[in-house]
Amino acid sequence: MSPGAAAALEGAFPDGTFEAPVEADAWAVGGARPLGIASPGSVDELRQVLAGAARAGVGVVPLGGGTDRGCEAPSGPFVVLSTRRLAGIEDYEPADLTVTAAAGTSLADLERALTERGQWLPVDPPHRHRRTLGGLVATGAAGPLGTTYGAPRDHVLGLTVVTGDGRVLRLGGRVMKNVAGFDLVKLVVGSRGTLGVVASATVRLFPRPEEDRALVIRGVRPGELIPLARAVATSPVVPASAVLVAPAPGRGGGALIVRLQGASAAVDADAARILAGSAVDAERVAGPDASALFDTAADHAAHGEVVVRATALPAALAEVMSAVAEALPDAAVAADVLAGRIRAAIGDAARTSAEALATLRTRLEALGGSLSLERAPSELVAEVGAYGAAGRSGALAASLRRRFDPGRVLSPGRFVA
Amino acid sequence: MSPPLPDSLLRRLRELVGAEHVITDPDRLLVYEADGLTAYRWPPRGVVLPATTEEVSAVMRLLHGSGIPVVPRGAGTGLSGGALAPEGAVVVGTARMTRILSLDPANRVARMQPGVVNTRLSEAARPHGLYYAPDPSSQTACTIGGNVAENSGGPHCLKYGVTSRYITGLTVVLGDGEVVELGGAGHDPESGYDLVGLFVGSEGCFGLAVEIEVRLLPLPEGVRTLLAIFDTLEDAGRAVTAVVGAGLLPAALEIMDQSSIRAVEASVFAAGYPTDAGAALVVEFDGTEAGLEADAERAEGLCMEHGAREVRRARNAAEREALWKGRKKAFGAFGRLAPDLIVQDATVPRTRLPDVLARILEIGASHRLRVANVFHAGDGNLHPKLLFDRRDADELARVEAASREIMEACVAAGGTITGEHGVGVDKRKYMRLVYGTAEIEAMRAAKEVFDPAGLVNPGKVLPDPEAEATR
Secondary structure: OHHHHHHHHHHOOOOOOOOOOOOOOHOOOOOOOOOEOOOOOOOHHHHHHHHHHHHOEEEEEEEEEOOOOOOOOOOOEEEEOOOOOOEEEEEEEHHHHHEEOOOOOOOHHHHHHHOOOOEEOOOOOOHHOOOOOOHHHHOOOOOHHHHHHHHHHHHEEEEEEEEEOOEEEEEOOOOOOOOOOHHHHHHHHOOOOOEEEEEEEEEEOOOOOOOOEEEEEEEEOOOHHHHHHHHHHHOOOOOOEEEEEOOOOOOOOEEEEEEEEEHHHHHHHHHHHHHOOOOOEEEEOOOOHHHHHHHHHHHHHOOOOOOEEHHHHOOHHHHHHHHHHHHHOOOEEEEEOOOEEEEEEEEHHHHHHHHHHHHHHHHHHHOOOEEEEEEEHHHHHHHHOOOOOOOOOOOHHHHHHHHHHOOOOOOOOOOOO | OOOOHHHHHHHHHHHHHOOHHEEEOHHHHHHHHHOOOOOOOOOEEEEEEEOHHHHHHHHHHHHHHHHHHHHEEOOOOOOOOOOOOOOOOEEEEOOOOEEEEEEEOOOOEEEEEEOHHHHHHHHHHHOOOOOOOOOEEEEEEEEEEHHHHHHHOOOOOHHHHOOHHOOOEEEEEEEOOOEEEOOOOOOOOHOOOOOOHOOOOOOOOOOEEEEEEEEEEOOEEEEEEEEEEEHHHHHHHHHHHHHHHHOOOEEEEEEEEEEHHHHHHHHOOOOOOOOOOOOEEEEEEEEOOOHHHHHHHHHHHHHHHHOEEEEEEEOOHHHHHHHHHHHHHHHHHHHHOOOOEEEEEEEEEHHHHHHHHHHHHHHHHHHHOOOEEEEEEEEEEOEEEEEEEEOOOOHHHHHHHHHHHHHHHHHHHOOOOOOOOOOOOOOOHHHHOOOHHHHHHHHHHHHHHOOOOOOOOOOOOOOOHHHOOOO
C-alpha cells in the first residue's frame, strides 16, 4: 500500500487505533496480508472502526489470539480488528458461578483468576492458553471436554456484540437459564466474525473437581487402541474426556488418554471399571503432570502446514482413522473419541494433495461426517474448499448474514456465503 | 371470531391427512382453545393432525398459499401461551407424530418425531443403559417437539444443562412447506452457523420440527437424594450457597417455601414435610457410586451447619420418589387452594435469591395476594405461584400488577423474565424490560429469515409493534 493510501485509511478510523503492520505476515489471514491493524479500546471505538472500514470500502477480520483464524482468504482488501485493547475481567461472582470479561481477555488470564477461587471454565480446544475469550466465542471451538461439559455454545450466557452495520446488541444475560426471546447468543457463537464482533461475554463456570487424573494406555499401533477407545465411549462410566493420540508423544505408537474427574474414591472406581476385563496396562498420571499431558494431547495434532478436522459418528472411529491415515500419511492424529472428532496434522503440505483431501471428504460425508480444513496453503484451500457442502447452512445462513452485516464488511468471502 | 375455513380448503386438508384428522367441530376444538396458561382461551379456526413429514409439509404449503397463519402444538402443557391460536389461525398438532425413528446406543443418539412424550424416550433408552437428561416437571405429558420449541429446563439443569445441549440435529418444515435439515450427529458443528441452537427455543415461530435427533447419556450408576428441613428460607438459601461454594456439583438443588409445603401437605400429594418448616431443600447427587456417599455426607454436614432442623436421606428408589413427590407435585397441590393459579418464571443470579424472594413476598402482600415459591435454587430459576380467582376482576387486575412488579424486581436484580417457560403470549409485554430496540429488531430479523410471510405462530415472543407504536 502506498503511504498516501495508508494515511487515507488511517483517517477512516478513530485516532490512535490504526497502524500499518510492520510484520504483516504475522497478521495474515488465509495467506492474505491485511492493510493494517485496528485496535479499538472501547465498544464505541469498535463501532467507529466498522463504520470507517465500510466508508473506506475495506473488509474487517476480527482476531483475538490469532490461533484459529481459519484458512480462507478474505475476498478483498481488509484490515484486522484486534481485540487486544478490549481486555480484562469486568465482573466475577464466584458464588454465582459466572464471569463476564472483555473479548480480548486471554483464556490464560481468565484461568488464573478462576483457579484462585477453585473454579474453571471447562474448555480445551487446541492452543487454549493463547486463545482469547472473544476468540473462543467466535470460533465456538470445543475440545475433548465438550461432550461431558458442553461446548462454548453451552457455556456462553450473554454477549455484547457489534453487528457489521454498527448496532450494539446485548444478548442473553448473566443467568444460568434464560429463554427470553430468540437465542441469538447461539447464532453468534461459532459465527467466526461474520455476523458481528464480540466485545464481551459472560460464561458459566464450574467448581474445580477434587481430582483430575489421567489414565494412559499405550499401544504399539494406534489401531489396537481403537476397540478400547470405543469401549470407553460406550461405557457407563462418564470420563471428562478420552483422546486417542498417535504417534504418542516421545514414544511412537499411540496412546489413549482418559481423563477422570471427581471425588478421589469415584475416580479410583471409574479407573477400575474402565480397565476391568481388559488385559492392558495403564499408567496413572496425576497433578501438574496430568495437566501438562492434557494440554499436550489437545495441541498434539494442531501444528503443521496442513491441519484438518474430520467428524463422523463416534462409532465410525476405525473407518475415520484409516481414511485419515490414507489421505495424510504419517500425520499426527488426535481423536476425541467421545465426540467422534479427529484432528490430523502434517508438517509438510507436499505429503498430501487436493485430490487426497477431496477423496477423504467424500468418504467422510458418506459416513455422515464432514471434513474441514483448519490450516492449509492457499492453493489447496482454493481447490478443496475449507468446508464441505454440508457444512454450509445454505440459504438461511446467507440470509441471516445479510441481516447482521448488510454492507458485507465482516470477514468478506469467508465461512458462510 | 374468525370465519369458518373455506370448504375447498377443508376438502384438500382432509385429502392430505385423512378426514378424521381435520377438526372443525366446536366441541372437539375446545381442547385446543388453551394450553397450560389457562387464563387465556383463544379458539382456533381448525386443527390439523398430520402424521408424516410429507403431510406436515403439504399442510403448511397449502395453508401458506391461502395466507392462513399456523400454530404448531405438542401436548399443550406450555405455560406461556405459545400454543394459543391467534385470530384466524389453524393449529398443526403433532399428536400423531409419535414414532421413535431410531435409537443408536453405539453413538448415543436417537431420532424421533416431535410428538414423542419426554418420559417415553427415556423409557425406550433405559434397556440400553441410557436416558434423556432434560426433565421438565411436565415430562410425563410434554413432548420432545414442545421441549425443542421452548428449550425446556427442569430440576436437573444445574449439572446437565437445558434442552439445547441435547439436540444434535433437526429436520424442520418452514412456513411455506420447505423441508430443511439442520445439524445432525456426525456433522461438524464448527463448520457453519448454529441453526439448531437458534431454532431450539424459538417457540414455534420459525417452523415446525418434524424430526428431532437427541443425545442420550448413560444412566448414572448411583443417586443420593437428601431432604433438608429449615426453619427459615434464608437458612436454606445459605445452605445452598455453602454447598455450591464447597465445590460440590449436585444434579439438583430445589427449594420449596412454607406456603408450598403447606399446600402439598394439605393435598393428596402429602409427602410428610413438617408444615411448620420455613423451607424444604432437596439436594440430589448422581454419578459413580463410590463418590456419592462422600458428597452426600458433605452436603448433609453443610445443611446442618447452616441451621437445618433435620436432614432425611432416601435409602432406596421408593424413598427417593417420596422425597421428590412434594416438589414435583407442588403445582397440582395448589389446585385445591384457589380456582386459578399463575406460575411465574424468572431467573436471577443465584446470590440474589434471598433478597428477590423477600421482595416477591412483599409484592404479594401489597396486592393482597397469596404467593408461594418453589424454585430451582442451584441455578436461580424462580417459580412464584400467584393464587387467584379469575371471576374476580379486581383480583385478576392485582395478579397482573403483581406479576409485572415481580418481573421488574427480577430484572433489577440482574435477572431475566423467563428461565424455562418461554415468552409466548404472556410475557411479550415484559420483553422491553430486558431488551432494547436493537435486540428486539435483531430477533425480528431472525424470525423474518425463517418466516418471511409472518404466518408461523404470529403474535408471540416479540412485542406487538402496533401496541408499541401507540405507547
